[in-house]
Amino acid sequence: MPGTRNAFLISQATIVNEGQQSVADVLIENGRIACIGNNLSAPEGVEVIDAKGLHLLPGFIDDQVHFREPGLTSKADIESESKAAVAGGTTTFMEMPNVKPPTVTIERLEEKYALGASKSWANYSFYFGATNDNLQELKKVNPRNVCGVKVFMGSSTGNMLVDEEQALRDIFTHSPTLIATHCEDTPMIKANEEKWLEKFGEDIPAAEHPNIRSREACYKSSSMAVKLAKETGARLHILHITTADELELFEPGPVAGKKITAEACTHHLWFSEEDYATKGHYIKCNPAIKTQSDRDAIRQALIEGRIDVVATDHAPHLEEEKHNPYFSAPAGLPQVQQSLSVLLDLVKQGVFTLEQVVEKMAHNVATLYEIEERGYIREGYWADLVLVDLNKPHTDLKDEVLYKCGWSPWEGHEFSSSVIGTFVSGELKYYQGEFADFTPGQRLLFNR
Template identity: 70%
Template structure:
C-alpha cells in the first residue's frame, strides 16, 4: 500500500486545533508531528486546510437490497465519500428486512463488494424475533434497531412484552426511532377529515406531533432505566425531549441521544419553500425546537450528530401528503452543512468533530477509528473552510438525483477523503473503486 504524507494541515482532534504533518502507511496513521522530513509516494500540501477524522454516520438508509431505484450501497456510499463520510451504519428496513442473522450477513456480503466507505449494519427488531436478537454476537453488528413508531417494511414494534424482552435481552446497543403511532394516527384522521388527501405539508409537524415524540422517547428512556439496557435514541426533534438526557461527556453513559443535520438546519418555516422535500419522520418542527436541540448538542445532552440519509425518487416526492414518502438525502452535504453552522457560530469545529467522529467511536465501541491518532485507521478528511461551493443537481451523486440544499452556497468544501489509507476522493475526482472495510467493535 502506498504511503501518503499530508503537510501543514490544521489538525482538529480531541478538542484541539494544531498544525502538523501526518504520515500514512499500510492503511494506518503512522506518525503525527509538527514537521516530518520523510519521503512518501504521495504528498498533499494541506496548507490552509483543516484535517478532520472522517464522519462516522450512525444512521443511514441506503435502500439496499430491494430499493435500488431510490439508492444503493454503491451510489450512496460514493456520495458519502464526496461529503467527507468515511464510515456508515445502515438501517434494517430494506427488502428483505434485516431481521434475521442470515439477512444481516447477506447485507455485509453485498457491502464488501460495493461500498466505497466502511460499513456496519443494524439487526432490526420485530414483535416476534427475540430469538434472533438473543443470538446476535455483540461484535457482529453496530446495534439492534427498534422502530417504536410506524416505519416502512412492517417493522413497528408496539407490543410492550416484545419491547421489554428486547430491552432486557439485547446483547448490544439498542437504537430507537421514537414516535407514538396511535397518537399520529389520530392526528392523521383529523387532518384527512379537513383536507382530504392533499394536506398542506406545513402541517406535517402537527400530525407527527411533539406529544407523540415525547411519549415514545420518555417511555424508551424509562424502560432502559428499568431493564438496564444500553439505549441510544435517534433523531430527536423537540425541546421537551432534551430534558430526558444528561449533559456531559458520552463516556460511561448508558442512555444517549442523537440529532440529525436536517433537524439542526431546517425549521417549520421551510415547509413553505421546500414542501415534501423536507418531509421526514420525526418531523422538522419549530425554530425554538431547533434551537433547543442545538443547545443540547453544546451541552452534551445530544451526544452524536448523524444524517438519517433517506433517499426517495423525485417523482415519489411530488405526491400528495399521505403518499409522498418521508425522508431526505444528505450524506453528500451533511459535513459542509455543519461547517456552515461553524461559520454561523452555532458550533465550534471541535464540537463538530466530537459529535460526528469521537463520540460515535466511543458509544459504539468502534475499534481504532474516529480519531487522528498514531496506529489508528487513516479515515480522514481535508476541508477548506474558505472555499465556497453551490449545491447543484449536476454534482449530485445520489441515485435519486436531488438534494434539499439545491441552490444553497456552502461556505466550505470537502477537498480530500482518505479511507483506510487510500485516497478515495480528491478535489472533485474519485480514484478507482476499492471496497471499504467492515467496522470492527471492541465489545466484551
Template identity: 60%
Template sequence: MTKLLIKNAQIVNEGKVFKGDVRVVDGKIDSVSASIAVQDEKVIDAEGKYLLPGLIDDQVHFREPGLTEKANIETEARAAVSGGITSFMEMPNTKPPTVTMEALEDKYAIANKTSLANYSFYIGATNDNLEEVLKADPKNVCGIKVFMGSSTGNMLVDNEVTLGNLFAKAQMIIASHCEDDPMIAENLEKYKEKYGEDIPMECHPEIRSAEACYSSSSKAVALAKKHGARLHILHISTAKELELFQNDIPLKEKKITSEACVHHMWFSDEDYKEKGAFIKWNPAVKTKEDGAGILAGVLSDKIDVIATDHAPHTLQEKSNTYLTAPSGGPLVQHSLQVLLDFYKQGKISLEKIVEKACHNPAILFEVENRGYIKEGYWADLVLVDLDAPQKVEKSNLNYKCGWSPFEGHTFSSSITHTIVSGHLAYENGKFNEDVKGKRLTFNR
C-alpha cells in the same frame, strides 16, 4: 505497502486545533507531528486546509436490497465519502427487512464488494424475532434497530412483552426511532376530516407532533432504566426531549444516549411552503425553537452525536401529495458542509463538530481504532477548505436519486480529500474506487 503524507494541515482532534503533518502507512496512521520529512510517498500539501477525522454516521438508509430504484450501497457510500463521511451504520428497513442473520450477512457481502466507505449494519427487531436478534455478534454488528414508532411496514415493535424482553436481554446498543403511532394516527384522522386528501405539507409537524415524539422517547427511556439496557434514541426533533438526557457524566458511562440530525437543526416548519415534501422526514422538522434547542443540546452534551438519517426517495415519489409522498431525503454528501456553515455562523466550534460527528460515535458504539487522528488508528481522514464555497446543483450531486433539499444553497466550505482506511478515495471531485472500505469492528 501504501504510504501517504499530509503536510501543513490544521489538524482538528481531541479538542485542539494545531498545525502539523500526518503520515499514513498501510492503511493506518503511522505518525502525527509538527513536521515529518518526505520519503517515498504520495504527498498532499494541505496548507490552508483543515484535517478532521472522517465522520462516522450512525444512521443511514442506503435502500439495498429491494429498494434500489432509490439508492444502493455503492452509490450512497460514494456520496458519503464525497461529503467526508468515512464510516456508516445502515438501517434494516430494506426489502426484505434485515431481521435475520442471513439477511444481515447478505448486506455485508454486498458492501464488501461495492462500498467505498467503511460499513456496519443494524439487525432489525420485530414483534417476533427476538431469538434471531440475540444471535448477532456485538463485536461485528453495530446494534439493534427498534422502530417504536414507524410507518415502516412490519417493523413496528408495539408488543409490550416483546419490548420488555428485548430491553432485558439485548447485549448491545438498542437504537430506537421514537414516535407514538396511535397519537399520530389520531392526529392524521383529524387533518383528513379537515382537508380530505389535500392536506398541506406544513401540517406534517402537527400530525407527527412534538407530543408524539416525547411520549415515545420517554417510554423508551423508562424501559431502558427498568432493565438496565443500553439505549440510543435517534434523530431527536424537539427541544422538550432534552430533559430525558444527562450531561453530568462522561459519555463512556452513559447508558442512555441520543442523536441529533443535521436537517432538524437546519430546516424549520417555515420551510415547508418552499420545500414541501423535500423536507418531509419522520420525525418531522419542527419549529425554529426546536432546532435551536437541539443545537443547544449538542453544545451542552445532552445530545451525544450528530448524524444524518440519510433516506433517499426518487424525485417522482417526492413529487406526490402529502398522503402519498414518502418521508426521508438524501443528506450524506452535505452534512459536514452544513456543520461547517454553522461554524462560520459562530454557532459551533470545529472542535465540537469533530467531537460529535467523529469521536463520540466511536466512543458510543465502541468502534475499534477509528474516529480519531491517532497513531495506530485506521487512517479515516477528511480535508476541508473553509474558504472554497460550493453551490449545490443537480450536476454535482452524487446520490442515485438525483436531488437534494439543499439545491440552490451555496455552502461556505468544501470537502477536497477523503481518505478511507488509508486509501485516498476522493480527491477534488474525483473518486478512486480501486480499494473498498472495511467492515467496522467493535470493542465489546
C-alpha cells in the same frame, strides 16, 4: 489525483482533534496513521499532499443512513450512496434494516455485509432489525461486529413496528448490544391523521406534517424508551431527537459511560417549520422538522452534551414521489454528500465551534458505539480522514448530485467550505473532485 497508493504524507495541515487545533504533518502507511509530527520526511514512494491552509478532520461517522439495498434500489443502493458519502467527507456509515426483505434474521444481516464488502466505498456496519417476534434471532447478534439492534417504536416498513409491550421489554432485556430506537407513538399519529384528513382531505399541506407527527407523539415514545432502559439496564441510543420537550430525558456531559444517549440530525439542526413554505415535501421526514425554538434547543443540547452525536438519517426517495399528495409523498431526504458542509456552515454562522463538530460527528460516535481504532486522529488508528478548505465555497448543484435519486434539499445553496480529500482506511478515495478506482471500505469492529 487519487490512486491506488496507500502511503501518504499530509504536510502542514491544521489538525482538529480532541478539542484542539494544531499544524502538523501526518504520515499514513498500511492504512493507518503511522506518525503525527512536525517536519516529517516522506519515505521513498510516499505521496506528499501539501495541506497548508487546509483543515484535517477525522472522517464523519454517520450512525444512521438508509441506503435502500436490497429491494429498494430504484431509490438508492450501497454503491451510489456510499460514493456520495465519501465525496462529502463521510468515511464510515451504519445502515438501517428497513429494506426488502427487512434485515430481521442473521442470514439476511450477513447477506447485507456481503453487499457492503463488494460495493461500499466507505467503511460500514449494518443494524439488525427487531420485530415483535424475532427475539431468538436477535440474541444471536454478535456485538463484536454488528453496530446495534434497531427498534422502530413508530411507523416503519413491513413487519418492523415493535408495538407489543412485552416484546419491547424482552428486546431491552436481552439485546446483546446497543439498542437504537426510532421513537414516535403510532396510535397518536394515526388519530392525528384522521383529524387532519377530515379537515383538509387527501391533500394535506406539507406544513401540517409536524402537527400530525406531533411533539406529543415523540415525547410519549421517547419517555417510554428511557423508562424501559432504566428498568432493564439496556444500553439505549435514541435517534433523531426533534423537540425541546424530549431533552429533559437526557443528562448533559461527556458521552463516556452513559447508558442512555441521543442523536440529532443535520436536517433538524438546519431547517425549521418555516421552510415547509418553500421546500414542501422535499423536507418531509419522520420524525418531522418542527419549530425554530425546537431547532435552537437541539443545537444547545449538542453544545452541552445532552445530545451526544450528529448523524443524517439519509433517506432518499425519487424526486417525482415528493410531488405526490401528503399521504403518498414519502418521508425522508438525501444528505450524506452535504452533511459535513452543513455542519461547517453552522460553524461559520457561530452556532458551533469546529472542535464541537469534530466531537459530535466522529469522536463521540466512536466512543458511544465502542468502535475499534477509528474516530480520532491518533497514531496507530485507521486513517479515516477528511481534508476541508474552510475558505472555498461551493454551491449544491443538481448536476453534481451523486445520489441515485438525483436531488438534494440544499439545491442552490452556497456552502462556505469544500471537501478537498477523503481517506478511507488509509486510501485516498476522493481528491479535488475526482475519485480513485473503486476499492471497498472495511467492516467495523467494536470493543465490546
